[in-house]
Amino acid sequence: MKRGYFIGMDVHCKSCNIAVVNSAGDVVHRAVCETAITALLEVLEAVPRPRSLVIEEGPLAGWLCRNLQSAMDEMVVSEPRRNQLITKEGDKDDPLDAGKLAQLHRGGFIKRVHQCQSLEQAVFKQQVAVYHQRVGQRVREGHRLASLFRRHGVMIRERAFVAEADRPALLARLPANAALRETITWLWESYDAAVDHEEKWRRRLVGLAQQVEVVRRFEALPGIAWIRGATLYAYLDTPWRFASKSALWKYLGIGLQRKHSGSGPERLAVPWQTNRLLKSTILGAALSAVAQGENPFADLYRRWIAAGLSAKLARRNVARSLAATLWGLWKNGNVYHPEWVGVVAAAPVAAKESR
Numbered sequence: 001m002k003r004g005y006f007i008g009m010d011v012h013c014k015s016c017n018i019a020v021v022n023s024a025g026d027v028v029h030r031a032v033c034e035t036a037i038t039a040l041l042e043v044l045e046a047v048p049r050p051r052s053l054v055i056e057e058g059p060l061a062g063w064l065c066r067n068l069q070s071a072m073d074e075m076v077v078s079e080p081r082r083n084q085l086i087t088k089e090g091d092k093d094d095p096l097d098a099g100k101l102a103q104l105h106r107g108g109f110i111k112r113v114h115q116c117q118s119l120e121q122a123v124f125k126q127q128v129a130v131y132h133q134r135v136g137q138r139v140r141e142g143h144r145l146a147s148l149f150r151r152h153g154v155m156i157r158e159r160a161f162v163a164e165a166d167r168p169a170l171l172a173r174l175p176a177n178a179a180l181r182e183t184i185t186w187l188w189e190s191y192d193a194a195v196d197h198e199e200k201w202r203r204r205l206v207g208l209a210q211q212v213e214v215v216r217r218f219e220a221l222p223g224i225a226w227i228r229g230a231t232l233y234a235y236l237d238t239p240w241r242f243a244s245k246s247a248l249w250k251y252l253g254i255g256l257q258r259k260h261s262g263s264g265p266e267r268l269a270v271p272w273q274t275n276r277l278l279k280s281t282i283l284g285a286a287l288s289a290v291a292q293g294e295n296p297f298a299d300l301y302r303r304w305i306a307a308g309l310s311a312k313l314a315r316r317n318v319a320r321s322l323a324a325t326l327w328g329l330w331k332n333g334n335v336y337h338p339e340w341v342g343v344v345a346a347a348p349v350a351a352k353e354s355r
Helices: 037-044 061-071 080-087 094-107 119-150 164-172 178-209 213-219 226-236 245-252 276-292 296-306 311-332
Strands: 005-011 015-021 027-034 051-056 074-078 257-259 267-269
Touching (some): 015 037, 027 037, 037 061, 051 061, 061 119, 213 311, 245 311, 276 296
Antiparallel strands (some): 257 267
């Protein structure tokens, strides 16, 4: 059991509920404090040392972590889904939530969430996130248009109306209804604005990525261009947060979890709870590397296919090899060397993986 004082803080925009628990599990102090750094420090620094603060991941977590951790012996940002079943048991309100959070930390049941340690890195990550949000907005606008066409028997996809020259022919396929055609025209305006915003953010992000030395080394790998390199750099933050490449693979959503019960068969499968953006980024990079053809990752793919793996598992193995290579050059400060790829990874290690 840990020793000292454990501070649980339920964070809101205007105020924070604070509960302090001692080593015996007794709540020794409660407070409600304005969500301001000076006010929070005044309350937190009154708690005897050693003191440990735990909050849940959320929009304010990074800001609080950067500004409060210097006053703490330990600062923990926890995964709220891990806490959910326990914290929802019994009565629930903000003061009780803070106390339960402190008790979970005292017992060692908290799952940590990594936070960017510098403001510059946090802002870079936010800019990467905005770009991907712009991509999502463009996709949603395209789906909305395609769905409206489909309701009138015109089966098309987004690529059918990307070029303005193709749009009059599509309008002609719709019923001769002025309101319907006006709606389509307005939706095209929203779609064009989303495309324009996405392209502006893409150019901005590429320019920022080209200034980051680590991303420049990432970009040399097959399948990883500036956007994917910037995304991996921003969301992974540092290679030292992962104890092994297996931990990295699980965080990326391409690692394996073992499932076994009783006398039943043992199964290996990828985790279903994962960062979807990172997973799509590394799998997309693997797909691009294979499609490019003449590189070590494409060679590995062909060898795994020849060994009897399905195309899906072979691509996932390529993603693992790509992630391990990226992680290694990031840690060691090396540049990409094609001859180093696949020296150990050539065997079909995932042959038992659940399909």
